[in-house]
Amino acid sequence: xxxxxxxxxxxxxxxxxxxTVRAVDGVSFTVAPGETLGxxxxxxxxKSTVARALLRITDPAGGxxxxxxxxxxxxxxxxxxxxxxQMQMVYQDPYDSLDPRMRIGATVEEALIVRxxxxxxxxxxxxxxxxxxxxxxxxxxxYPHELSGGQRQRVSIARALGVDPAVIACDEAVSALxxxxxxxxxxxxxxxxxxxxxxxxxxxxxLSTMRFAADRIAIxxxxxxxxxxxxxxxxxxxxxxYTQALLAAVPVPGARRTGPRVRLAGEPxxxxxxxxxxxxxxxxxxxxxxxxxxxxxxAVKRGGQLTACHLAPEPERDSEVTP
Amino acid sequence: xxxxxxxxxxxxxxxxxxxxxxxxxxxxxSVAAGERLGxxxxxxxxKSVTAQAVxxxxxxxxxxxxxxxxxxxxxxxxxPRDELRRWRGAQAAMVFQDPLSSLNPLVRIGRQVTExxxxxxxxxxxxxxxxxxxxxxxxxxxDAAARLRDYPMTxxxxxxxxxxxxxxxxCSPRLLIADEPTTAxxxxxxxxxxDLMDRMTAELGTAVILxxxxxxxxxxxxxxVLVMYGGxxxxxxxxxxxxxxxxxxYTRALLGSxxxxxxxxxxxxxxxxxxxPQAGARPPxxxxxxxxxxxxxxxxxxEPRMEGGVACHVATAAGERP
Numbered sequence: 217x218x219x220x221x222x223x224x225x226x227x228x229x230x231x232x233x234x235x236t237v238r239a240v241d242g243v244s245f246t247v248a249p250g251e252t253l254g255x256x257x258x259x260x261x262x263k264s265t266v267a268r269a270l271l272r273i274t275d276p277a278g279g280x281x282x283x284x285x286x287x288x289x290x291x292x293x294x295x296x297x298x299x300x301x302q303m304q305m306v307y308q309d310p311y312d313s314l315d316p317r318m319r320i321g322a323t324v325e326e327a328l329i330v331r332x333x334x335x336x337x338x339x340x341x342x343x344x345x346x347x348x349x350x351x352x353x354x355x356x357x358x359y360p361h362e363l364s365g366g367q368r369q370r371v372s373i374a375r376a377l378g379v380d381p382a383v384i385a386c387d388e389a390v391s392a393l394x395x396x397x398x399x400x401x402x403x404x405x406x407x408x409x410x411x412x413x414x415x416x417x418x419x420x421x422x423l424s425t426m427r428f429a430a431d432r433i434a435i436x437x438x439x440x441x442x443x444x445x446x447x448x449x450x451x452x453x454x455x456x457x458y459t460q461a462l463l464a465a466v467p468v469p470g471a472r473r474t475g476p477r478v479r480l481a482g483e484p485x486x487x488x489x490x491x492x493x494x495x496x497x498x499x500x501x502x503x504x505x506x507x508x509x510x511x512x513x514x515a516v517k518r519g520g521q522l523t524a525c526h527l528a529p530e531p532e533r534d535s536e537v538t539p
Numbered sequence: 540x541x542x543x544x545x546x547x548x549x550x551x552x553x554x555x556x557x558x559x560x561x562x563x564x565x566x567x568x569s570v571a572a573g574e575r576l577g578x579x580x581x582x583x584x585x586k587s588v589t590a591q592a593v594x595x596x597x598x599x600x601x602x603x604x605x606x607x608x609x610x611x612x613x614x615x616x617x618x619p620r621d622e623l624r625r626w627r628g629a630q631a632a633m634v635f636q637d638p639l640s641s642l643n644p645l646v647r648i649g650r651q652v653t654e655x656x657x658x659x660x661x662x663x664x665x666x667x668x669x670x671x672x673x674x675x676x677x678x679x680x681x682d683a684a685a686r687l688r689d690y691p692m693t694x695x696x697x698x699x700x701x702x703x704x705x706x707x708x709x710c711s712p713r714l715l716i717a718d719e720p721t722t723a724x725x726x727x728x729x730x731x732x733x734d735l736m737d738r739m740t741a742e743l744g745t746a747v748i749l750x751x752x753x754x755x756x757x758x759x760x761x762x763x764v765l766v767m768y769g770g771x772x773x774x775x776x777x778x779x780x781x782x783x784x785x786x787x788x789y790t791r792a793l794l795g796s797x798x799x800x801x802x803x804x805x806x807x808x809x810x811x812x813x814x815x816p817q818a819g820a821r822p823p824x825x826x827x828x829x830x831x832x833x834x835x836x837x838x839x840x841x842e843p844r845m846e847g848g849v850a851c852h853v854a855t856a857a858g859e860r861p
Contacts, residue, residue, distance in 0.1 A: 427804065463800070
């Protein structure tokens with residue numbers, strides 16, 4: 217059974233003068249235990265809002281979210297607390313999310329209190345958690361400012377693990393780290409997953425990191441998924457022109473450039489006033505008349521992934537496999 | 540070819556509450572007219588401090604302890620205030636990671652562009668306004684003439700960075716230093732800004748120093764690359780050499796830790812243990828020794844000198860190439 221099931225999720229924000237921004241506009245996906253689903257897209261695409269809605273930090277305007285088989289809409293009080301043990305979040309900047317006045321040990325212990333672990337068992341468990349994320353247990357007496365960025369991110373992960381969650385949302389969790397430290401944290405996340413069957417919702421704007429971290433990848437544009445498939449499908453043979461442009465724009469070390477980099481002019485339009493038809497059509501080099509009027513739905517295209525594009529090639533008869 | 544910019548054995552020291560700290564420890568390089576030099580490094584490598592020292596933009600806590608910065612043979616570190624002001628903007632310009640730090644949020648875009656033109660090129664108000672609109676149009680700002688009246692906050696991050704590039708190149712500088720100019724931008728917008736810098740600098744024959752933590756960005760833009768670590772240059776060479784046949788164990792590890800966009804992926808990424816050295820006490824020997832898989836006794840005792848493009852006891856001895 218899937219640990220995360222999201223169906224037609226909608227998140228709206230009200231702005232002044234009654235303008236409603238559809239930050240997330242009908243998003244559906246699942247995450248299986250032990251699986252990493254990557255959520256990629258440019259700033260303003262709604263990818264972080266999806267994670268916040270899943271954690272009930274933001275309340276959805278519509279759709280259904282099941283975490284661990286349980287519908288999270290309407291959860292209150294103790295039930296909401298119990299649910300939050302199922303799903304945890306690790307943020308981009310651990311310095312913002314760790315209390316600077318609390319020792320590392322106390323920060324991790326908080327999670328154990330939430331979980332209801334008796335006081336006598338907590339110190340041993342704190343040591344165990346720190347060691348599990350590759351930190352010496354002696355660090356428990358230190359404060360966040362005494363740690364390096366990578367160590368702080370390990371503490372955030374230890375704290376998230378403290379409640380024994382089934383799924384962790386990593387929101388740009390390695391983006392602020394130095395390149396040489398980033399690889400350590402990515403490897404740690406994989407180790408933890410293999411040990412305990414954790415699922416990750418891995419949000420990142422960095423596509424090379426995404427390719428390593430994620431088993432399946434969903435590409436978001438202006439609040440909607442435009443493509444979702446396995447890593448090999450999305451990176452190997454992307455079907456949506458937006459995915460193609462996004463991948464082509466990644467500067468790869470050593471790739472000699474011939475001609476301009478740009479495949480995609482302009483910037484994403486405001487989600488407060490999305491274009492009619494396919495939201496990508498004003499920037500799409502292939503757009504035709506139908507793209508300006510009819511919004512394409514996600515459908516299986518050639519290669520097997522789901523793509524929301526009128527012009528993506530249809531599947532050949534023998535390869536109609538849903539990812 | 541004569542160097543446009545020549546940096547020789549630069550040492551920059553910071554005063555901190557915990558004592559002095561040397562952020563740049565003997566950095567030397569030169570840039571010829573029209574050349575593109577990349578400086579790659581992680582936090583604490585000294586790459587940004589080097590750029591600030593060259594531009595004479597160091598904060599009050601920092602001092603250039605020794606070394607020289609020469610621009611067309613002139614001693615930049617000895618420029619009096621008014622000469623410095625004439626040089627910056629007109630002959631040497633800088634673009635920062637966050638364009639909001641170089642654009643005044645309270646001043647309309649138009650005035651910020653015309654200010655530079657009037658000060659350095661002596662244009663009158665009308666001519667400067669016309670030129671400002673042209674410049675914004677050249678960097679791809681739609682409806683440029685009308686947008687001169689807008690404030691920076693009404694521009695997106697990508698648009699602000701275009702404005703910053705427009706201001707930087709407005710007086711056709713001979714040298715442009717760009718410090719992580721695209722790090723805060725989305726990848727498609729990053730491509731647009733890099734293309735823009737390509738076009739502007741190619742047209743003007745400007746020498747560019749591009750500073751970035753991203754070897755991908757640097758290698759698609761630069762002719763030559765310096766790799767910095769712990770306040771020193773540990774490897775330098777052409778982009779092909781650095782990316783295709785890196786010699787320093789740090790450069791190799793850095794390249795190895797970036798997941799490939801095509802082909803098979805390893806089960807685990809090759810990673811470097813520990814973190815880059817930050818301000819504070821520094822052990823003797825090579826700064827990278829404590830994280831280096833190849834370190835020998837000598838590496839912990841004697842700081843390696845730059846020889847033949849690499850500062851490493853082991854790489855030079857072994858001469859191995861991957």
